Amino acid sequence: xxxxxxxxxxxxxxxxxxxxxxxxKQDSEKLPVVINKKIKVIPGKAKEVLDKSDENDSSxxxxxxxxxxxxxxxxxxxxxxxxxxxxTTESVDRAIRIGGKIGxxxxxxxxxxxxxxxxxxxxxxxxxxxKIMKFPDNTYGxxxxxxxxxxxxxxxxxxxxxxxxxxxxxxxxxxAEENIEAIAIGRALKQLVQKAISLSPNIPNEASLFIxxxxxxxxxxxxxxxxxxxxxxSKQALLEIEELEERLKQVHTLLMREIEVLExxxxxxxxxxxxxxxxxxxxxxxxxxxxxxxELGELDGRSTNGSxxxxxxxxxxxxxxxxPEVREIALKEVERMGLMQPGSxxxxxxHTYITWLLDIPWEIHTQHEINLKEAKSILDQDHxxxxxxxxxxxxxxxxxxxxxxxxxxxxxxxxPPGVGKTSLGKSIAKALGRKFARIALGGVRxxxxxxxxxxxxxxxxxxxxxxxxxxxxxxxxxxxxxxIDKLANDGRGDPSSALLEVLDPEQNSTFTDHxxxxxxxxxxxxxxxxxxxxxxxxxxxxxxxxxVELSSYTIEEKSHIAFEHLLPQVIxxxxxxxVIDVKINQETMKNLIHLYTREAGVRQLxxxxxGIIRSIAREYVEAGYDKVKEKSEKSLTxxxxxxRLITLxxxxxxxxxxxxxxxxxxxxxxxxxxxxxxxxxxxxxxxYIETASSAPGxxxxxxxxxxxxxxxxxxxxxxxxxxxxxxxxxxNSNSVIKKDLHIHFPEGAVKKDGPxxxxxxxxxxxxxxxxxxxASDLAMTGEISLRGDVLAVGGIKEKLLAAHRxxxxxxxxxxxxxxxxxxxPNEVLKEMKVMPVSTLNEVLxxxxxxxxxxxxxxxxxxxxNNRKVIKVSRAKSTRTYK
Numbered sequence: 001x002x003x004x005x006x007x008x009x010x011x012x013x014x015x016x017x018x019x020x021x022x023x024x025k026q027d028s029e030k031l032p033v034v035i036n037k038k039i040k041v042i043p044g045k046a047k048e049v050l051d052k053s054d055e056n057d058s059s060x061x062x063x064x065x066x067x068x069x070x071x072x073x074x075x076x077x078x079x080x081x082x083x084x085x086x087x088t089t090e091s092v093d094r095a096i097r098i099g100g101k102i103g104x105x106x107x108x109x110x111x112x113x114x115x116x117x118x119x120x121x122x123x124x125x126x127x128x129x130x131k132i133m134k135f136p137d138n139t140y141g142x143x144x145x146x147x148x149x150x151x152x153x154x155x156x157x158x159x160x161x162x163x164x165x166x167x168x169x170x171x172x173x174x175x176a177e178e179n180i181e182a183i184a185i186g187r188a189l190k191q192l193v194q195k196a197i198s199l200s201p202n203i204p205n206e207a208s209l210f211i212x213x214x215x216x217x218x219x220x221x222x223x224x225x226x227x228x229x230x231x232x233x234s235k236q237a238l239l240e241i242e243e244l245e246e247r248l249k250q251v252h253t254l255l256m257r258e259i260e261v262l263e264x265x266x267x268x269x270x271x272x273x274x275x276x277x278x279x280x281x282x283x284x285x286x287x288x289x290x291x292x293x294x295e296l297g298e299l300d301g302r303s304t305n306g307s308x309x310x311x312x313x314x315x316x317x318x319x320x321x322x323x324p325e326v327r328e329i330a331l332k333e334v335e336r337m338g339l340m341q342p343g344s345x346x347x348x349x350x351h352t353y354i355t356w357l358l359d360i361p362w363e364i365h366t367q368h369e370i371n372l373k374e375a376k377s378i379l380d381q382d383h384x385x386x387x388x389x390x391x392x393x394x395x396x397x398x399x400x401x402x403x404x405x406x407x408x409x410x411x412x413x414x415x416p417p418g419v420g421k422t423s424l425g426k427s428i429a430k431a432l433g434r435k436f437a438r439i440a441l442g443g444v445r446x447x448x449x450x451x452x453x454x455x456x457x458x459x460x461x462x463x464x465x466x467x468x469x470x471x472x473x474x475x476x477x478x479x480x481x482x483x484i485d486k487l488a489n490d491g492r493g494d495p496s497s498a499l500l501e502v503l504d505p506e507q508n509s510t511f512t513d514h515x516x517x518x519x520x521x522x523x524x525x526x527x528x529x530x531x532x533x534x535x536x537x538x539x540x541x542x543x544x545x546x547x548v549e550l551s552s553y554t555i556e557e558k559s560h561i562a563f564e565h566l567l568p569q570v571i572x573x574x575x576x577x578x579v580i581d582v583k584i585n586q587e588t589m590k591n592l593i594h595l596y597t598r599e600a601g602v603r604q605l606x607x608x609x610x611g612i613i614r615s616i617a618r619e620y621v622e623a624g625y626d627k628v629k630e631k632s633e634k635s636l637t638x639x640x641x642x643x644r645l646i647t648l649x650x651x652x653x654x655x656x657x658x659x660x661x662x663x664x665x666x667x668x669x670x671x672x673x674x675x676x677x678x679x680x681x682x683x684x685x686x687x688y689i690e691t692a693s694s695a696p697g698x699x700x701x702x703x704x705x706x707x708x709x710x711x712x713x714x715x716x717x718x719x720x721x722x723x724x725x726x727x728x729x730x731x732n733s734n735s736v737i738k739k740d741l742h743i744h745f746p747e748g749a750v751k752k753d754g755p756x757x758x759x760x761x762x763x764x765x766x767x768x769x770x771x772x773x774x775a776s777d778l779a780m781t782g783e784i785s786l787r788g789d790v791l792a793v794g795g796i797k798e799k800l801l802a803a804h805r806x807x808x809x810x811x812x813x814x815x816x817x818x819x820x821x822x823x824x825p826n827e828v829l830k831e832m833k834v835m836p837v838s839t840l841n842e843v844l845x846x847x848x849x850x851x852x853x854x855x856x857x858x859x860x861x862x863x864x865n866n867r868k869v870i871k872v873s874r875a876k877s878t879r880t881y882k
Contacts, residue, residue: 062156063103063126065117065163069110072235073125074222075146075172079104082141100129103150103167106236114160122152123240126169146222148172149239170242172218182245185252186217192255193224199262200227218244221251228254229261310338313354321363326518330357345458353455356462356516359470365524366434366474370401375431382427383420384561389413389548393428407505408476408526412484412542414534415550418601421530425480432526435472437479439464442486447493450502452515462515465502465522476524484541485531496538503527503544551797552600552684554825555805559589566606574613579620582613583645591648594805595658598685600798608655612646615654665776665807672768675779676760677803677811678752679795684802686779687752689760690744691768697740705745708753714783715743718762721786721840722769729844731769741765756793758784759812762840763847774847779803780812788840792816797823804828812837812846 073079105124107115127144134140150167157164193211214220225238234254241247317330333350340347375397379390389411396409413421422438429436444450452463461467468479487496501507508522529545531537553561567584571577584592597604652658665686669675672691677684701719703712719741726733743761745752759782767774781799783791792814801824803811809831813820815838821829837843 061153061167061169062164063101063150063167065103065105065120065124065155065165067105067107067115067120067163069107070232071104072106072232072239073104073127073144073146074225074235074239075125075148076219076222077226078130078143078145079127080141080143082135082139101147102127102129102144103165104144104146105152106232117155117158117163117165120152121236121240123170123236124150124152125239126150126167172244182217182248185245185248186220189217189220189224189248189252189255190214192252192259193220196224196227196255196259196262199259199266217248221248224255225251228258230254310334313337313351313358316358317354320358322357323362326357326362329518330354349455349458349460353515356466356470357518360466360516360520361469361473361475364474365476370397370433372397372401378431379427382430383424384564385553385557386420386424386550389424389550392546392548393431397432407523410503410505410527410529410545412529412531412537412545412547413550414531414547416552416600417532418599418603419550419552420601421550422480422482425478425528425530428526428528429478432478434526435474435477437468437472437477438482439468439479440482441495442483443488444495445488445493447495447498448514450495450498452513454514455517460515462513465511466513466516466520469520475521476526478526478528481527481529483531484529485533485536496541499541500544503529503541551823552801553602554801554828555590555593556825556827558593558597558602558605559586561602562589562593562605562609566602566609570606570609570613574610574617576613576617576620579641580616581641581643582616583643588646588648588651592651595660596651596655598660612651612654616644667776669773669776671771671773672764674760674764674767674774675776675808676757677779677781677799679754679756679798684795684798684800686802686806686808687757687760688746689757689764690746691764692742692744693735693739693768694742695735695739697738699737700740702740702742703744704742705748706751707745708751710755711745711753711757714755714758715761717786718758718784719765721762721784721788722765724786725788726769728841729766729769730848731766735769739769741768754793755783755791756781756795758782759790759840759843763843766844766847770848772848775810777807777809778812778847779808779810780843780847782812782814782817782837784840790814790837790839790843796820800824800828800832800834804832809833810835810846812843814838 068081071079071081103124104127105120105122108119108121109115112119125146126148128147129142129144131143132140133142149170149172151170153166153168155163155165190211197211211220211223214223225235228235228251238247238250241250314331314334317327317334320327322330333354337347337350337354340350372394376390376394379393383390392409392411413424415421425438426436448463450463450465452466453460465479468477469475481499484499487499501511502522505523508525510519511522512519534542534547563584567582568577571580571582592608593605596608599605665675672693674689674691676687676689678687679685701716703715707715722729722731723733723736726736743764745757759780762784763774763780766772781793781796783793785791796813796817797820800811800813810833812835815836818836821834824834835846837846
């Protein structure tokens with residue numbers, strides 16, 4: 001009976017039992033949850049189930065509250081976010097046990113770190129936890145999805161990081177069929193959403209298909225709100241609106257505004273794109289075309305730049321300083337390029353041509369304000385002597401200072417090798433403040449080297465003139481034509497003729513290169529040409545230049561150059577500048593010049609000085625100086641330089657025995673020997689002319705010594721004069737007829753030519769026939785004629801310096817060469833007597849000390865030759881030892 005009674009329950013007890021069963025069943029089930037990327041099963045606790053048995057149905061409305069900043073979660077939206085301390089294991093377990101739901105409330109003040117319940121909005125969204133993840137820094141994150149709205153009734157727990165509250169859910173109902181306005185707003189909202197999807201870059205296009213299948217207006221409104229450009233407070237206001245119709249109207253208004261903004265933005269973008277000019281659009285297309293051509297192999301893998309494009313070249317031509325005529329030609333060529341295929345050979349020919357036109361420095365000049373004192377200082381510092389050249393340059397600068405439009409002069413420096421012709425051109429450019437360009441003409445035999453090639457094939461190039469202007473980048477440089485006398489000509493052309501227009505001040509303002517085919521103004525260019533001799537330069541070309549002769553240096557000048565220029569350069573180039581302080585006295589330097597060099601310039605002297613410094617460098621290295629240098633990098637600057645005195649004995653040790661013997665004039669000369677003076681490319685020299693006669697004979701005449709035709713004719717002229725004027729010369733006419741005469745010029749291995757040995761040969765033959773010797777301290781030079789005249793010759797300075805070097809005390813020179821004595825140093829003229837003569841009568845009187853004058857049947861008339869004729873005769877009379 002008791003069991004039956006126990007089984008009977010009152011209706012109240014039965015209802016309580018039915019109310020407890022769902023709670024016990026729910027808490028006793030094992031609920032899965034993803035934590036730290038692993039699925040865990042959290043079992044229910046029996047004790048908690050018993051505790052909950054006393055709770056009423058309101059336990060389903062209790063949510064754990066998670067505060068968020070600047071975020072408003074709407075139903076049906078998925079939101080990933082991170083959390084801090086509130087995501088502890090216990091709180092996660094609690095959230096899972098109550099059904100995996102949490103409440104998301106936005107903070108009123110986003111700057112608060114641990115907000116109080118009063119600092120939270122009262123309307124939020126219940127969220128379902130989709131996934132929980134634990135990060136390496138022991139913080140948690142979750143992916144949640146909004147379920148439904150709720151409103152806070154009261155907070156159950158206000159403990160920080162463990163806030164929970166009892167909530168009241170706000171239901172969303174579909175508008176009734178009678179509410180036509182709400183239905184219309186819902187349909188309009190769907191259309192606006194479709195339009196917004198097409199305009200907004202933030203909404204994926206795939207959402208369009210999803211929107212078509214949404215029938216719930218509230219659901220659609222909740223989905224679109226997160227994509228609206230409004231702040232979180234406005235979104236919170238939307239969340240708090242309970243009336244569905246009102247909320248739809250607000251969303252509709254915001255969506256309309258968003259669409260307007262999107263349309264305006266799209267219009268602005270469209271306007272900006274339309275304002276992109278034609279050139280910019282073509283640029284993108286062009287770059288794509290280049291990439292395609294490179295991919296197809298049409299460009300052969302070569303890199304190209306924008307300068308090859310006709311449009312870019314067109315702009316550069318318009319911005320250049322070309323003359324209107326040249327600009328018109330260049331623009332026409334650019335138009336032709338636009339019609340060609342970029343990979344074709346014709347395209348590259350036109351491109352190269354236009355590039356050359358752009359590289360020419362049109363209307364660019366570099367000469368600045370002229371300072372004569374500074375220019376003179378530069379010339380004196382770089383070169384010793386050469387007073388004529390320096391005077392001419394300073395005169396040009398003085399006129400330039402007064403008149404800027406002065407045409408550039410054209411100078412021709414003529415002189416032996418090594419006297420500084422080429423380096424003088426560099427000094428002139430430095431003194432003028434201009435750029436310098438050197439064009440080597442030695443061996444040039446094609447006129448296209450000067451005027452350029454015709455633009456008929458791919459390899460065509462401009463000439464050396466246009467190339468020099470391009471390199472220096474200015475239209476007023478100093479251009480040096482080096483070795484203009486070494487030009488050659490053959491069937492391909494005559495380059496010397498091509499230079500006629502270049503070196504003519506009246507024509508070179510419109511010089512036309514065959515390749516460029518446009519006029520180039522060369523009138524501002526300072527042209528300088530160098531040559532060793534004048535006889536190989538065509539007369540028309542020589543007539544266009546102002547000839548400036550550079551004679552050989554004296555021993556004193558060479559010594560000065562060696563001390564001031566050569567020795568410091570050699571020491572510096574051999575790395576001995578910080579090692580030794582070389583001391584050479586004047587006498588030792590003169591002996592070095594005299595015994596080891598025979599030249600007009602100083603090139604061989606520089607080589608000999610280099611040999612001395614090299615020998616000293618070897619001594620230092622063998623003594624271990626290089627080891628000291630390796631140990632201390634500062635040794636070159638810290639160590640004191642060693643003073644080294646170079647004596648003549650050390651020079652012989654370093655360079656070996658003397659190369660040239662120190663010939664001194666003999667005290668007496670035998671009968672029939674005369675002392676002549678010769679000019680060589682290496683300076684002057686003394687030449688002894690020997691005669692011998694044999695009797696009986698038949699009046700034969702012989703010559704030996706490898707003589708040129710001009711020298712042979714000069715000796716024959718002297719012999720003919722003696723035969724026709726034997727009595728006047730003090731010679732027995734029978735001895736001339738009955739004796740065979742032989743004349744020999746020593747050093748037969750050296751070629752000799754020129755008429756300047758006529759006077760010496762005449763005196764040697766007279767001495768042989770009369771038996772009277774000639775004084776050993778007497779030397780002579782000059783050309784003779786059959787009438788007994790002594791004509792002018794060249795190389796007077798070199799000849800007198802050679803005579804002084806050999807101890808000659810008296811020298812006979814032609815009367816017309818007396819003006820050349822101005823170039824002779826005073827110390828030479830003080831120690832040597834120079835006597836000008838005009839006839840052979842005067843020569844005989846001086847040579848044989850006759851007081852009685854010899855009458856000449858045909859008294860010679862003094863010819864007054866102008867300066868130009870004298871220069872030509874001097875050039876033809878010089879002898880060259882080859």
